[in-house]
Amino acid sequence: MVALLSSTIATSMIVAAGEFTIPPKPEPGFYKTVEQCSMKISDQCGRSIVEAVLEDRDISKQCCIELVHGMGKLCHDEFLRFYVSLPELGVDATHVYTRGTHVWNTCVREVASNI
Numbered sequence: 001m002v003a004l005l006s007s008t009i010a011t012s013m014i015v016a017a018g019e020f021t022i023p024p025k026p027e028p029g030f031y032k033t034v035e036q037c038s039m040k041i042s043d044q045c046g047r048s049i050v051e052a053v054l055e056d057r058d059i060s061k062q063c064c065i066e067l068v069h070g071m072g073k074l075c076h077d078e079f080l081r082f083y084v085s086l087p088e089l090g091v092d093a094t095h096v097y098t099r100g101t102h103v104w105n106t107c108v109r110e111v112a113s114n115i
Contacts, residue, residue, distance in 0.1 A: 030078070030081075030082075033075075033078055034078055034079065034082050036075075037071055037074075037075030037078055037079065040066075040070045040071045040072075040075060041066045041067065041070050041071050042066060044063070045060075045062065045063035045066040045067065045070075048060060048063045049063060049067055049076075049079075049103065050083075052099075052103045053079075053080070053083065053096060053099050053100050053103055054083065054089070054091060054096070054099075056099060059103060059106070059107065061110055061114070063107075064106070064107035064110040064111055065107075065111055067103075067104070067107050068104075068107050068108055068111045069111065073104065076100065076103075076104055077100075079100075080096055080097055080100040083096050084096050084097075
């Protein structure tokens with residue numbers, strides 16, 4: 001759990017959201033998966049992706065590359081579930097999943113256009 005809180009993306013969420021309580025695991029190994037996923041992307045891009053999903057900001061081409069080729073779809077989806085599980089963030093689940101899908105699809109198109 002401590003490692004999760006020090007992870008790249010979770011840390012950027014703590015800074016953005018203030019203190020919060022991590023809820024019980026939705027299933028065994030969930031937080032371990034989220035922690036492992038956070039190690040597949042740079043700090044800068046982790047923050048950028050969080051901002052793109054939660055604050056409707058744009059994401060750079062480099063961060064799209066890290067998202068698509070570094071983290072992958074499974075990790076991206078797990079982070080969306082993680083954001084929604086934190087009541088202190090006060091996010092609307094529909095918005096997070098809709099915006100998360102938009103960010104993913106935009107990044108896939110961006111990466112594919114540069115092949």
